[in-house]
Amino acid sequence: MSIAPILNKVFLVDLLKGLKVTFKYQHPKEVYTEQYPLERPAIAERYRGLPRLNVNPETGETLCIACNLCATACPEHLIVVQSERNPVTRRKEMTSFTLDVSRCMFCGLCVESCSTDCLELSQDYEFALYSRDGFILDRERLERGPEPTVYTR
Amino acid sequence: MLDYVTGYLSSTVTPGQAGNWLWALVYILIIFGGVSGIVIVMNWGERKALAHMQVRLGPMRVGPHGLMQPIADAIKLLTKEDIMPSEADKPIFWMAPVWVVMIAFSVFIVVPFGPTHAVTDMNIGILFMLGVSSLGVLGIVMAGWASNSHFPLMGALRSSAQMVSYEVAMGLAVVSAVVMTGLRGAGPYGVGDGAASGTLSMIGIVQAQQQQHVWFIFKFFPVGLVAFFIFAVAMIAETNRAPFDLPEAESELVAGFHTEYSGLRWSLFMLGEYAAMVAVSSIAITLWLGGWLRPFPSIHGPAINIPFFWEHPELGVVDFVFSFAPAMVLFILAFFAFFNAARMPKHPLLKIQTLGLYAFGLVLGGVGLVLLAPPVRDRVQDIFWFVFKIACFMYMYIWYRATWPRYRFDQLMKVGWKFLLPLGLAVLLVTGFMGLSPEILAWLKGVR
Numbered sequence: 038m039s040i041a042p043i044l045n046k047v048f049l050v051d052l053l054k055g056l057k058v059t060f061k062y063q064h065p066k067e068v069y070t071e072q073y074p075l076e077r078p079a080i081a082e083r084y085r086g087l088p089r090l091n092v093n094p095e096t097g098e099t100l101c102i103a104c105n106l107c108a109t110a111c112p113e114h115l116i117v118v119q120s121e122r123n124p125v126t127r128r129k130e131m132t133s134f135t136l137d138v139s140r141c142m143f144c145g146l147c148v149e150s151c152s153t154d155c156l157e158l159s160q161d162y163e164f165a166l167y168s169r170d171g172f173i174l175d176r177e178r179l180e181r182g183p184e185p186t187v188y189t190r
Numbered sequence: 191m192l193d194y195v196t197g198y199l200s201s202t203v204t205p206g207q208a209g210n211w212l213w214a215l216v217y218i219l220i221i222f223g224g225v226s227g228i229v230i231v232m233n234w235g236e237r238k239a240l241a242h243m244q245v246r247l248g249p250m251r252v253g254p255h256g257l258m259q260p261i262a263d264a265i266k267l268l269t270k271e272d273i274m275p276s277e278a279d280k281p282i283f284w285m286a287p288v289w290v291v292m293i294a295f296s297v298f299i300v301v302p303f304g305p306t307h308a309v310t311d312m313n314i315g316i317l318f319m320l321g322v323s324s325l326g327v328l329g330i331v332m333a334g335w336a337s338n339s340h341f342p343l344m345g346a347l348r349s350s351a352q353m354v355s356y357e358v359a360m361g362l363a364v365v366s367a368v369v370m371t372g373l374r375g376a377g378p379y380g381v382g383d384g385a386a387s388g389t390l391s392m393i394g395i396v397q398a399q400q401q402q403h404v405w406f407i408f409k410f411f412p413v414g415l416v417a418f419f420i421f422a423v424a425m426i427a428e429t430n431r432a433p434f435d436l437p438e439a440e441s442e443l444v445a446g447f448h449t450e451y452s453g454l455r456w457s458l459f460m461l462g463e464y465a466a467m468v469a470v471s472s473i474a475i476t477l478w479l480g481g482w483l484r485p486f487p488s489i490h491g492p493a494i495n496i497p498f499f500w501e502h503p504e505l506g507v508v509d510f511v512f513s514f515a516p517a518m519v520l521f522i523l524a525f526f527a528f529f530n531a532a533r534m535p536k537h538p539l540l541k542i543q544t545l546g547l548y549a550f551g552l553v554l555g556g557v558g559l560v561l562l563a564p565p566v567r568d569r570v571q572d573i574f575w576f577v578f579k580i581a582c583f584m585y586m587y588i589w590y591r592a593t594w595p596r597y598r599f600d601q602l603m604k605v606g607w608k609f610l611l612p613l614g615l616a617v618l619l620v621t622g623f624m625g626l627s628p629e630i631l632a633w634l635k636g637v638r
Contacts, residue, residue, distance in 0.1 A: 052594060059243040059593045065533070070247040075537050 080160040085143040087161040088136055090179040091154060099180065100155035103131040110150035113140050134179060138164065139172035204302075204393070206310020217309045221298045228580065229464040230260045236588050243592035254547035255530060270453035275338060278450065283336035287455045290329035290462035297323050297469040302393045304482045304572030315392035316364060319473055320357075323428070326466055327353040330430075330437065330447045333459070337450035345446025348599065349437035352427055355606040356434075360424035362614030366417040366621045367477040370406050371398035373625025396481030403488035407478040410624040417617045418478040420610050425470040427606065429463065432591035436599055471583035472576070479579055482572035484512050513567050516574040520558030527551030 045051065061067075071078060080086070091100050103120030115137040120129045147156055159182060166172065205213035234249070234256065241248030249256025274283060300315040302308040312318050327350050334346020372388025389395060399405055407418045427434040430446075438446030448459045475481055491506035531547035534540055560566055561574075597605065623630070 055593045056589060059589065062245050063239070063242040065242075067245050068242070068247055069245045072247070072250060072535070075535060075539065 080162065082160075084160050084162070085145055085158040087138065087159050087164050088141070088147070088174070088179060089157050089159040089161075089182045090134060090176065091157055092180055099131060099176075100153045101131045101134065102153055102155075103129045104152060106150040106152060107147035107156050110146045112144065112146065113142070115141055116147060131176070134176040136174045136179060137172060138174060139169055202306060204306055204308045204311045206299075206308070214309055217307070218299075221301075221303075221309065222295060225295065225298060225465050225468055226461070228468055228577075228584070229461055230264075232464055232467075232584050233260045233263065233460075235584070236591075239585065239588045240592050243589070254534070254543040254550065257546075257550065264457070267453055267457040272453040272455065273450075275450050277338045279336040279338065282332050283450075286329050286333035286336060287451065287458035287462065289332060290326055291458050291465070293322060293326045293329060294462040294465035294469060297466075298472075300392050301469070301472045302396060302476065302481055303576045305393060305397070307482075307573060308393065311391055311393045313394075314390045316368060316390050316395065316473070316477070319392070319469070320361065320364065323466065323469055323473075324353065324357055326462070329462070333451065334447040337447075339450055341443045341445075341449045342447045345437045345443045345449070348443075349430060349447060352430070352434065352436060352602060352606075355603060356424040356427040356610070359420055359606060359610035359614045360428065362611070362618050363417045363420040363424065364473075364477060366413070366614070366618045367395070367406050367421075369618070369621050369625065370409050370414065371395055373621070374402065392476050392481075395476055396483065399480050400483055400487055405478060405480040405483070410621060413617055413620050413624060414478060416613065417621070418474065420614050420617065421474055421478070423605070423610060425474060426587070426590065427602070428470055429467045431467065431587055433594040433596050434602060435591075435596060436602060467584065467587060468580055471580050474583065475576065475579045482576045484515070484571065484575050486512075513571060514562070515578075516567070516570055517558045517561040519574075519578065520554050520561060524551045524554035524558060527554055 092098060093100055101118075103118055105118050105120075108114070108116040108118050117133075117135045118131060119133045120131050122128070123130050143158060145158060148158055151157075161182075161184075164172075201208050201210075205211075205217055237259065238248040238256065249259040252258040252262045274280065297319050299309045300312050300318055302311065330349045331346045334342040334344075334349070337343070368388065368390060371394065387398075389398060395406075402409070406414045408414055426432075430437045436446075437443075438448070443449070448456055451459060480487060486508065489506075489508050491508035491510075493505070494507050494510060496510075527547055528551040531544050531551060534544045534547065561570060
């Protein structure tokens, strides 16, 4: 038997190595925790968060053409689109749009089916609520987009 | 009357020896407050240091960097509902935490924070300390029994088995240090001058180290070091700390002997546990690390005399440099406070916290400035070095807890009985031989 393992055991080298590791991790730059409401995490661009209905930034009109493709694509049938034909322009116009996020699994099939880039999953991840009613989002809420909670205390 | 009160200030013995009960009472109150203060700081420091070692932040919300967290915890614990199980043995359940705290604090009667800074100096001081501190296990057994529940009972049984086993190795290591007070050694191992006299008194042990010009951890190298190692291991096991925290192993026994305790009673257990940690650390410091002595206590350097600033012609330049240590430590702490205040995220909501941390740094720096004043500087030397060594020990406790996994029970017993006990016996024998080496050499010559 060689001498090195015995010496390692006598001088508790393994324990000392462990102590060295924990000591090194005390450096402030090693801290992994983020102070959440003050420091916000960086969200990936492809993150699937709360859905949003995009509007034309120049005119403020919705991009939705009420084609109902998203509603048919949704595997859980969470989207209800109502529309009526405009007698002047002879075009279908969306009158109401509801989306029940409480059962949404954020698969993104609705987004892929949207032909006008109107429906989109935003990077908003803060949608905890006190009641389930708030999870049924209407057109107005969807067009407002993410409303991050402001931390005041 | 006033003379009686102030008479002690010029005394060269502890109030207990001087028979001055008033100053003894003052010392008791100061030590009680001081040790409780150390426990409070330890509470915050343990959570922060442990968190940083585990790449977390620790408490950050109550005050800057969680500095007010112990206060918040205390308020929470005091206002919590105090539950006593209906099947519990009520008087014993009530007495157990009180007993633990009482024992943990009684030990401090003989702890010398300086040559005159102890409540009293018993001629059997170290025996008193070991005897009283080993009574702490009774409180734990009482808690385990009175809870009338399985986990506490298991915890108490483990605790008593562990404490009894490690007390033996601990005692042998202590005896080795006590023997060293009476032995000077010979040849390259000879230390100090004059006849060495053995003593069990805590102050006497430190004075022996002063006379022999060596901390006992370095005496008869490496015998003192090995004895200290045995004590350091046994001391962690005695106080039920990681990696020997089987009596309160969370993953196995919920919380061990204090599973059924809540609120103030639980916090009394914690106070007792941390006070016991300070107590055993101070035994180790007194026996091996020179108690209140600074590093290199016998090197004074060439004498200097700076008018109005340093008027001790009998002391040298090394003493002068070391006398700045207390202030320097506080300045370093103040620097860390300022550094961290500057590093705080620039957020309007953190403004008050940042200002608070700057204020804390200013307070630390101010205390450091006070410690620079010559009369204060010379008087706090001994207390400072003792408390500094305690702080190092407390940090080591945290460090061990963050690093090493818990021992299995059979491993614990194996380390105690099959490793530390024989090693302790060997250390005791070798200490004796080293100390008697001149006599043995003379005897060998006579035989030849």
